Amino acid sequence: MAAKSLTLYEKIWNSHVVEDLGDGVCLIATDRQLIYDGTSFPAFDMLRAGGHAVRRPSSTLAMPDHSVPTKDRAAISGGAAAMVEQLRRNAVDHGISFLGLDDERQGIVHVVGPEQGFTQPGLIIACADSHTSTHGALGALAFGVGSSELAHILATQTLIQRAAKPMRVEISGTPHPAVSGKDLALAVMGAVGAAGGVGHAIEFTGEAVRRLSMEGRLTLCNMAVEAGARSGLVAPDEITFAWLKGRPMAPSGALWDQALAYWRTLASDEDAVWSRRVDVDAGDLAPQVTWGTSPDEVVGIDAVVPGPDAAPNAAAATAWRRSLDYVGLTPGQRMQDVSVDRVFIGSCTNSRLADLRAAAQVLKGRKVAAGVRAMAVPGSGLIKRAAEAEGLDRIFTEAGFEWRDPGCSMCFGSKFDSVGPGERCASTSNRNFENRQGPGARTHLVSPATAAATAVAGRFADVREFA
């Protein structure tokens, strides 16, 4: 009898099942975890309260990213300094590697994991952060967990969970060169909906995904969680292997060859059974922009703000009304007539070298519009250095952008960075929630290139016109 056809998700999951506890609940072995300042301290408190040690310290990598200033770092003080110090203390006490603010490798966990080669195909990677889905871009099964689950992982190197249902999002066609992984991600949000992936792990397939750079895939998988899916996945291929080869924490020599042979087996079977499938055509896709307060409230840059009567159901219509009221937009208004006060290029979604290059290409020889405050925040110290070596920092600063140190920055409002009440921000981050970037802040999610074009125009702009 032929073996049952399986999805990539099922193959990775099955290879990690220590014990089936019934009803699909499994004790699964986890390979690696990333920890940062915001959500790990309760896990360490739980370990201490229970008298538990960290079972395999070498499988964890720690770095501060949420509570770090992205300018004037030496002046870190108060609660933020205490958070970073507490993380360092917890890491050192338990023998966990710690990349501090003085380490050039420090950055946003979901940028640094792949960059260091810590993230590898076929592994289960957990982090107490929902955007852990990002790492699935390398064919790893990666998902966010709570602090209690993190404590369980640290103490046992296992987790008790129920398998997700496999969902396939097929993205076909060849998009316009200015249409990026972020635009694909936002188009997927629109097609799947904020709740459409609940209970599922999404594997992204199709021509547009196969052609996508690793940075684009990381962006795509990063946003899987915004569709409700705990994990996003792209089957590893030559783009993945080329990206990983030579990275500090990736295998080398004979071990690389052994790993590669295994990684090449990691793909969904052709006749695998999917619990849900959604198709997206990227061929004619316009750059995308969100208009509301949920990431699935999205339109093409050439579109108008939709009205609640276009909502799919009554509950959505009510939600849309609330969104429109919060963001201060009127149905029928052209997105390109909407002006912005702030532009943020950064976050675990879009702070990689390719993102900065795409924005810089638009900004070169241009200026940020009067009245717009713009900032670019690289995702890691290494990205910052590489960008500076190419002169990207000068392009940003000459255009009128601030050029910052790595961290999560204005993805959420903190005392370091925030969008003011009523201010409108074109942001390359992942959440346009009410109050996310600050109380009363109005967030519109866009790609780095669209953010740059918008900064120049002072209102949402079609980057396809910025050749």
Add this chain to the structure above:
Amino acid sequence: MQPFTKLSAVAVPFPQPNINTDDIYPGPLASPVVRLKKASMRDRADMGLNCFAAWRYDDEAEPNPDFILNQPPYDHAEILIAGENFGCGSSREMAVWALAGIGIRCIIAPSFGDIFFNNCFKNGVLPVRLAAEETSALRALAEDRSGPTFTVDLLAKTVTGPDGRVRPFEVVEYYRQALLGGLDEINATLTRLERIDAFEQDYRAQRPWLTY
């Protein structure tokens, strides 16, 4: 963990879909109580103060009378009847701690954010998935401001509204037992350590490149 067996309490209707964990447990700037240093974000005992803080308080951190959880009988509700995808967004377990901190022990919704759903079971909070029409019917009953009693019975796996109708729900048996018994999951897993060791030896033998 505090066990959950059976709860009879007031229920608050909360129909908006996609309530995210930033809404439930806002960041420091969006929370008047944190901004004005009336609540710490580090202390578990303070987390209830920050629950729905951007909506629950005005700019001076005084209770917003228009917010439903500030109004009787809902100010002492222990059951929250939500819309689709409740608890989506960030993984922050503080969202569950905050809800538990204001006395919410059970949330009924057509669907939940996956991470939030799992976090509930670690903290003695029962998330009940019921079909959208059942949830809507229960929410409508909860609109009654005389504060009728709803009963959630995890032993029988039923929700009974003030209309007397018994609505069965499904819950994965492992999670049900964990809540009923107040399971200490880490200690329970550590009793399986031999098995885990054996698994890892075999797993790693097949993957010699996993050196850390």
